[in-house]
Structure formats: C-alpha cells, structure tokens
Amino acid sequence: MKTKSFYSFPEVVAHIKTARPTLFHSSQTSTVIPFEKLDGALGSETVLGNLSTIKGNLEMLSNGNLKVTGFVTWKEAKEFCLQHGREIMTSPTEELAGVLAGIATSCTGERSFGFKNLRSQIVELTFVDYEGKDVTLYADRKLECGIDLSTYQADFAHYKLYKNAPYPRLEFETDLMTGTEGQLGVIESAVLRTIEHFPETFIFMLLPRWEEDFKPHLEVFKAVQNFRTQVRACEFIDSNSLSYLPTEKNPGKNQDVIFLEIRKDEFEDIYENLLSHLTLINEDQIFEMDATKCRDLRVSVPRAIFERNSQMGVTKKGTDVQVSPERFEDLLNHYREMGKVGVAYNLFGHFGDAHLHFNFMPTPDKNDFCNAQLESLYSKVLEWKGSPFAEHGIGLLKRKFIAPFYNDHQKSVFRALKNKYDPKGQFFPEGFMTC
Ligand SMILES: Cc1cc2nc3c(=O)[nH]c(=O)nc-3n(C[C@H](O)[C@H](O)[C@H](O)COP(=O)(O)OP(=O)(O)OC[C@H]3O[C@@H](n4cnc5c(N)ncnc54)[C@H](O)[C@@H]3O)c2cc1C
Incomplete structure (x- = not known):
C-alpha cells in the first residue's frame, strides 16, 4: 500500500496535479473503510493520502460562526467553541474524528435529534478541485452544476426528514462535498453555525x-x-x-x-x-x-x-x-x-x-x-423505504449492501458528477459513486 502524508494544502495541490488515484483520509475512524486491512480493497495504484498531518486552525467569526481550516478534531472544535461561550451543534460519538472529514461523511450524532445533522449547519466550504484550484461553495445557493438533477431530487424528497438518505442530497452547493466521501475533491476549510452555550x-x-x-x-x-x-x-x-x-x-x-x-x-x-x-x-x-x-x-x-x-x-x-x-x-x-x-x-x-x-x-x-x-x-x-446507512456512510464495506437502493437516476447522476468533478478518476475511485 502506497501512503503519503501531507503537511500543507500546497502539497495536496501538487499531489492532485499528478492525477494519482488517492484515498485521502483524516483520523481513520470510519467504520466503513477497513483501514487496518486495505490491501486488495483499493486499486493497485491508489495512494492512501493522510490529511491529518495538516495543521488545523480554528477561528470564531464575529457573527458566531466557526471557521475550520485543515485538520481539526471535533474535540478541539468543541473546546474552542466553549472558550468563546459557544457550542457546536454536531456531536459525533468519536470525538477524535476530523471536522472536515465529518462533512465528507455527512456525519451526524446524538445531537441531531435537536439540531438536525451537520449538513444544515454548514454555511460555506472550500475544496480543492481536480485542477488543484480552490472552489468555494455556499449553503444558501442552489446547486447549478449543469447536470439534470430533477428525477434525483424527486427521489430524494422521500428522505428529506432522514438524517442521511441512501445517497447525498445535492440540492445546495455545499451538498457537493457533503456525504460524497471525498469522491469529488478535498475539503480544505468550512464555516459552521454555532449556538450560545448553556450548561446541559x-x-x-x-x-x-x-x-x-x-x-x-x-x-x-x-x-x-x-x-x-x-x-x-x-x-x-x-x-x-x-x-x-x-x-x-x-x-x-x-x-x-x-x-x-x-x-x-x-x-x-x-x-x-x-x-x-x-x-x-x-x-x-x-x-x-x-x-x-x-x-x-x-x-x-x-x-x-x-x-x-x-x-x-x-x-x-x-x-x-x-x-x-x-x-x-x-x-x-x-x-x-x-x-x-x-x-x-x-x-x-x-x-x-x-x-x-x-x-x-x-x-x-x-x-x-x-x-x-x-x-x-x-x-x-x-x-x-428507510435509510440503511444514516450516519457512518458507505465507504467500501457497505457498497455491496447499498447497491439495491440505487436506481438509474442516482447512478447516472453519480456518473455525470464524477465526469465533471473528477474527470481523471483520482478521488477515491473505489467509492460508491463509481457504480
Ligand atoms: C467509536 C466510533 C463512534 C462513531 N460515532 C459516530 C457518530 O456518532 N456519528 C458519525 O457520523 N460517525 C461516527 N463514527 C464514524 C466516523 O467517526 C465518522 O465517519 C467520521 O466522520 C470519520 O472521520 P475521520 O476523520 O476518521 O475520517 P476518515 O475515516 O479518515 O475518512 C472518512 C471519509 O472521509 C473522507 N475524507 C476525510 N477527510 C476529507 C477531506 N478533508 N476532504 C474530503 N474527504 C475527506 C475520506 O476520503 C473517507 O471517505 C464513529 C466511529 C467510531 C469508531
């Protein structure tokens, strides 16, 4: 298994420009990617790219939103917010997982009962695309990607109240990186809403x-x-x-x-x-x-x-x-x-x-x-008509089980998204969108 650790985003950009197929990862707490025995599960050329070595940064913005850049764990984000009298609304059980990885997996947790899932707390995010360029997406802008999403959206409507559907929402711009498990680019930073802290x-x-x-x-x-x-x-x-x-x-x-x-x-x-x-x-x-x-x-x-x-x-x-x-x-x-x-x-x-x-x-x-x-x-x-994997995602281990939940609408949208955002097939090519 080829592995590579990154210490800055310029290094990630340089790597992306080589177009080598890569599974970028953070804390490796995913329960659906068997990091401990990946041999044979990934393509022979796929590199395991470690993002958890990129120094993180946290910034409390004047409007109470939290800006997360690089590798930051939920524990660090939570403690930082508390120091500012604020609270982060998502609380996954594994606090050592990365916040940006949490966007990639559309992570949820116990507090989703009262605060819905992370998807609804993202204000904006920036990712590195296949050309190595920074692209910023906004949660209040409809996703206009030149792909017909109408039937996909109609299917998704049934799952609106679920934490996560069997496939990503793809309604607003930020959805492009939310729950797509790193298959369309590398998330570099994000702005999340927080609330005032009250003792619980x-x-x-x-x-x-x-x-x-x-x-x-x-x-x-x-x-x-x-x-x-x-x-x-x-x-x-x-x-x-x-x-x-x-x-x-x-x-x-x-x-x-x-x-x-x-x-x-x-x-x-x-x-x-x-x-x-x-x-x-x-x-x-x-x-x-x-x-x-x-x-x-x-x-x-x-x-x-x-x-x-x-x-x-x-x-x-x-x-x-x-x-x-x-x-x-x-x-x-x-x-x-x-x-x-x-x-x-x-x-x-x-x-x-x-x-x-x-x-x-x-x-x-x-x-x-x-x-x-x-x-x-x-x-x-x-x-x-329930959701089989509402929290931990699909990764590699659930691919076999998710297959019956996809029809041609989802498959053709996945193909079109991969063609557009990952034309060289370099972002986690073994993921669920390659079907
Ligand atoms: C004990 C335990 C409890 C858990 N509890 C919860 C829970 O309550 N809620 C929950 O949602 N999950 C939970 N999980 C699952 C796991 O913690 C989450 O899926 C988490 O979001 C993974 O984060 P990570 O940093 O470990 O990412 P990794 O496991 O390293 O990677 C996970 C996925 O994210 C992608 N990725 C990582 N970083 C980026 C990036 N910067 N840009 C693009 N893609 C990226 C990777 O390609 C991969 O597909 C739990 C796991 C364990 C072991």
Whole structure:
C-alpha cells in the first residue's frame, strides 16, 4: 500500500496535479473503510493520502460562526467553541474524528435529534478541485452544476426528514462535498453555525430489557417527538452494550437505558411536561447524571465493542439503519428476531430518531452467517423505504449492501458528477459513486 502524508494544502495541490488515484483520509475512524486491512480493497495504484498531518486552525467569526481550516478534531472544535461561550451543534460519538472529514461523511450524532445533522449547519466550504484550484461553495445557493438533477431530487424528497438518505442530497452547493466521501475533491476549510452555550444536564431512565418488553421504550419515543426544541439528544444503550463496561460504570442492573440531553435551566419544565407524563416508567427509575460522566459512558460503549471485535479478529457487523417513526416498531421487532439467531449482539444508538446500531459480536466462523442476516435486514429496510446507512456512510464495506437502493437516476447522476468533478478518476475511485 502506497501512503503519503501531507503537511500543507500546497502539497495536496501538487499531489492532485499528478492525477494519482488517492484515498485521502483524516483520523481513520470510519467504520466503513477497513483501514487496518486495505490491501486488495483499493486499486493497485491508489495512494492512501493522510490529511491529518495538516495543521488545523480554528477561528470564531464575529457573527458566531466557526471557521475550520485543515485538520481539526471535533474535540478541539468543541473546546474552542466553549472558550468563546459557544457550542457546536454536531456531536459525533468519536470525538477524535476530523471536522472536515465529518462533512465528507455527512456525519451526524446524538445531537441531531435537536439540531438536525451537520449538513444544515454548514454555511460555506472550500475544496480543492481536480485542477488543484480552490472552489468555494455556499449553503444558501442552489446547486447549478449543469447536470439534470430533477428525477434525483424527486427521489430524494422521500428522505428529506432522514438524517442521511441512501445517497447525498445535492440540492445546495455545499451538498457537493457533503456525504460524497471525498469522491469529488478535498475539503480544505468550512464555516459552521454555532449556538450560545448553556450548561446541559442528562436525564437517565432505566427500562426493562427491550428484548422482553419495549412498550416503555416506545412510550418515551413517542413522547419526546414533541420536545425537539428542548431535548437535544435522546439516546439508547441496551443491557447487552452496558455489560461490556466495568460494573461501577453501569448505571443499571441488567436494564436498558434511555438518556436525554437538555439544558440545565429547562429541567423543571421537562420534568413537568414530559417525564411526569410517562406511565410505564417509575419515577425512581429516572435520575440526573452530569455531563462528564454521561460522555464517558457514551463513548465507552462503542469503544468497548470495537476492542472486543478487534480481539476476535472480526470486522464490525453493525447496522446504521434509520426508519420513519411509523416503522420503528417493525425495526425493533426485526432486531428482536436477529437477537435470536444464536450470535451475541447488542443494540444502542439514536433512539429519538428511530436510528439504532444493532451489532452482532460474531466469532470469525459466523462472519458469512451474520452478513446474510444483514442482507435480509436491508431488504426489509428497502421495503420500508428507510435509510440503511444514516450516519457512518458507505465507504467500501457497505457498497455491496447499498447497491439495491440505487436506481438509474442516482447512478447516472453519480456518473455525470464524477465526469465533471473528477474527470481523471483520482478521488477515491473505489467509492460508491463509481457504480
Ligand atoms: C467509536 C466510533 C463512534 C462513531 N460515532 C459516530 C457518530 O456518532 N456519528 C458519525 O457520523 N460517525 C461516527 N463514527 C464514524 C466516523 O467517526 C465518522 O465517519 C467520521 O466522520 C470519520 O472521520 P475521520 O476523520 O476518521 O475520517 P476518515 O475515516 O479518515 O475518512 C472518512 C471519509 O472521509 C473522507 N475524507 C476525510 N477527510 C476529507 C477531506 N478533508 N476532504 C474530503 N474527504 C475527506 C475520506 O476520503 C473517507 O471517505 C464513529 C466511529 C467510531 C469508531
């Protein structure tokens, strides 16, 4: 595998001018690109181009927008904003991922419940195109790229309320770089909206195991939908996921957890108007947890699962499915059946958005069996018109599974975009747009 690290954008420009096929990357936290075993997955000429060595810069603009240039992690951006009394609205669980990479993957996270996804927070961005030129795109300008997008847009309309559709939005200029996974150019900088910071708190609810009874879970799901302006995140961690943590970190006893992020000064209001109306969860099963402890818990779960998979030598077998609220019960029922097939599993994720990560924890001999289970889930998701990969993108690992979600409208737009913005086929040529 050929690798190259870049230390400045002029170096990136010089490399782009050589037209060598390149998979540019940042922190390599993508769960859909197997960075640890890429040999054979990329073309023999493809270079792995490291952008995380480009020194980042953060600037708080006078209007409260944040300008990010080069390699900056979400953690750094978040801390920088807090120093200015501001908050970034996107909060992916993996805080060491790059902000600009987050645009490339149309990253979301727990706060998408209250603040929608990153796509809606981008004001403008600049990318390096195939000629090595800087191109600036604006979020308030319709995308006019000389390609007929009308049928593509008509198909996309169904997914407007989803965090991410099976294919990028392509409605405004900035969409060209959002969720296109670096297949049309290299993002160099971006301006993101931020909000004034108010201290937050977390409300934890202990529930029975969802496999046995998910009526209380559904009661919370329905109740929170009317509180999207106050509840910033509504997250779920099941008892199986929590079992990977040391006992002292586990807030339940063989129980599931749903937690809500709210502003501290809105606690009374939320208690009175939302929590006190829940009929299936006892008050003694509801408690407050401070932000640091909650964050620690939240990050520990996917990391523990990742480590366990690495120890077993298996690639993650997880889902990233979002369905409409009407189909949420169907999704939970389907996951319940997947839990009965004899492979260890766990479930966690963005409960309020009907977007959950079901993870098989297979031994290597169960790899193909789990893939078959996932394929059968994706055919259901297609039937339900849900979004199969609403957060982590397609990369290389999901290409096979996304294929049935594309018709000729998407394929011809992808081809036209690649011809126009990547005529030499140099930007991540193994990505989903080459179909
Ligand atoms: C424990 C864990 C939790 C996670 N939680 C979340 C979550 O809550 N929400 C979420 O959305 N994702 C999550 N992810 C997935 C991952 O963190 C995101 O996809 C993230 O955006 C990847 O960022 P990165 O810097 O690691 O990019 P990489 O993995 O290095 O690259 C990802 C993609 O972005 C492209 N890319 C990177 N930088 C650029 C650039 N400057 N210009 C153009 N293209 C570029 C690459 O070509 C590649 O296609 C999680 C992953 C892990 C391991």
